[in-house]
Amino acid sequence: MVSDQTTLFSSELLKEFTVKVFLHFGVSKAEADQAADVLSLSDLRGIDSHGVARLHTYFDMFKLGRINPKPNITIVRERKSVCTVDGDNGLGLVVGPRANKIAMDKAEQHGSGWVSVCNTNHYGIASYYSFKALERDMIGWSMTNTTKLVAPLWGAERMLGTNPISIAFPGLKNRPIVIDLATSAAAYGKIEIAKRKGKTIPKGWIINKAGDMTDQPSDMIEGGALLPLGSERELGGHKGYALSAMVDILTSVLSGANWGPFAPPFALRQEIPALSVGKGIGHFFGAMQIDGFMDVAEFKQRIDDWIEVFRNTKPVKGQAAVLIPGDPEHEAEDIRRKEGIPLIKAVVDDLKDISKQTGIKFDF
C-alpha cells in the first residue's frame, strides 16, 4: 500500500528547482522561466497531475534527446487572423505560450487570432493559456491532443487522447469563469489512484481490452481504454467522442501534427506508434477581443450577474451549492499560495532522483 500522505513545499522553491532543471539541458533562461511558470500554476491550481509531478518525464525526454531545448518556433503559413506554427519539437511549455501569444497579438490587430500548432510536446494545463488571454481583456481558447488513451464510442481500442478544451471569461468583481475539461469521462490519474488503493471504479470510466465495460482499474493498465465523456451511447458517449475528435482535428489534422492514435507518447513507458502522419503533437489556441463584441466593463458585469444567478441555483439534496467552473481551482490556489504545494512521496522521490542525476540541489 502506497501512502498518499503529502509534505508541503514552497511554490517558489519548486519553481526555482524546475528552472534549473530546464537550464541544465540547455534551455534559455527566459524559456526555462516560462516553462516553470506553466508547471507552477498547475500545482497552485491543485491540478497535481500536470505540475512538478511531470518534471521527471520532461527530464527523461530531454535526457533521451527527444525534445529540442533550443527550438526555432516559426509561423509556417498565415492569413491575417489565422496561422500555423511549427514548434520545432520544443518543450510544449515553451511552444504553447509562444503560440498563444501569437494568437493574442493577432487578436490585438485583427479582432481575433487562431493558431494551430504542430511539432510540439505536452503543454501542461490547458487553462494556463486561457488565463493569459484574460490579462489582455480577451476570451482565450486552448486545446491540445495527447497520447492515445480513449476509445471512440463503440471502439474497443485506444484511438484518441484525453484532448482537453479550455476557455475562460473574466468577471468584474468575481473571479473568472475558467472552463478546463478533458473530453474523457474520467482522468487516467483517477484510475491509477483506485488501483493503488485496491478500489473498484464507477461503471462508465473504462472498457477492458476486449471492449467490455469494467469496474476493475487494473483492466485499464492491461490494455483497456478510457471512455469518452458520456460513457455510453445512451448517455451521450457519441458526444464526448465527437468533442475529442474536434480537438484532435483542430490541433493536429489542421496543423500537420500526428493525430489520433499516431500522437507520440509523452512518457517513456508508453508505446511509440509505428506510423507517423505528421510532426509531434498539436495544440490550438484562440483569442478574441471582448471589445470587438461589447464594452469590456459591461461584459464583465454581465459575467458577474451570470455567476451570481448560477451560484444561487436551488441545489440538490446533499450539496451546498452549484459551483461555477473554476471554483475548485480558485479555492486550491488560495490555500496553496499561503500554505505551499503538497507533494506525495513518489513525486518527492522523483525530484530527488533528478537532483541526484543533475547535481541540482533539492534540499528545501
Added chain:
Amino acid sequence: MVSDQTTLFSSELLKEFTVKVFLHFGVSKAEADQAADVLSLSDLRGIDSHGVARLHTYFDMFKLGRINPKPNITIVRERKSVCTVDGDNGLGLVVGPRANKIAMDKAEQHGSGWVSVCNTNHYGIASYYSFKALERDMIGWSMTNTTKLVAPLWGAERMLGTNPISIAFPGLKNRPIVIDLATSAAAYGKIEIAKRKGKTIPKGWIINKAGDMTDQPSDMIEGGALLPLGSERELGGHKGYALSAMVDILTSVLSGANWGPFAPPFALRQEIPALSVGKGIGHFFGAMQIDGFMDVAEFKQRIDDWIEVFRNTKPVKGQAAVLIPGDPEHEAEDIRRKEGIPLIKAVVDDLKDISKQTGIKFDF
C-alpha cells in the same frame, strides 16, 4: 396510445408549403426561401424534431406577433474579424443564416470571422451553419442558447438550454465530418417519446422536481430538468455543465441577449421568464479559412485519412463499426432524398391546422 406510424411526403412540396406559410406573415420571398431551406435540411438529415415538426410553433409565434417578419438585421459593434449582430427579433432561420454569412465574409477578408448574435429566435439545426462554411472551404462553428431545460450539475432546477455546438470538417473523397451535439445528456424529445410509449428512461437523463435522479419520464414534464452531458459528477456531469455554460456565454452574455434561465421560450406552453437581461436569445458563429492554416487539398486528404483510420477501429462486441460524426445523418439524407420525409400523424395534423387557418393548400 399515440401511433408512431409515418406517411412519406415530398421534401420539395413540404418546402414550398413552408415558404408559403412564412410569406403569409409578410416575410420577404428571399427570407422565406432561406428559412424553409433550414427546416428542410433538418428533415432531410433525419433530425425530425427541428424540421416541419416545428412549423406550427413558428406559426404560433408569428400569429401572436412575437417574431418580426421584416427584421432590420444590423452589425452593432465590430472590430475586423469579430462583431455583434442584432437580429431585430427576426426569425432565427433568417437571422442565423445572415449572421453566419457575415462570419464567412469576414473569414474571406480576415482569415476568420466570429459573430455573436442577440435579439434572435430559434435557428433550427446547428449544423445547417457549419455545412454552409464547407461550401467555401472553411471550418464553420455554430452555437445557440435555447429555453431553459437543463440543470447545472448539483442544481435542482432548469437554468440552461440544451445549448448545441456544431463544427464540420470537409473530406476529399469522404463526406464531411459533421459534429452537432446538444450539451445535455439526452434530448427532450426522447423523454416525450418514452412518456408516450409508457416506458422508463435511463438513469442519468433527468432529475425530478426535488432534484433526485429518476427513470420516470413524467417527472420531467412535472417540473424536472434534463441533466448535462456526463449526467453526474462521477461521470463528468460538471463537464457537460461547463460546455453548456460556454455556449450560453458566447451566444448570449457576449452579444447582449438573454442568458441562462432568462432565455425567452420558443413554444407557447413554456413559461416566460419574469426578468429580461437582454434581447431575445443568442447565437454564435465562427468561420476559419482552411487555406490560412494548410493547403486545402492536403487538409481534406488528411481528413479522409482520419475518417478511414477511425472507421477501421476494432469495434466492441455487438457493434459493426465505429461511426464518424455525421454518419447517421448522411445515411438518413441518402434515403430521404430518394424516398421523401416520413412524418408522424401529429405533425401532419399540425400542418393541416396551419392550412386550415391560413388557406394555404396542404393536399399533396
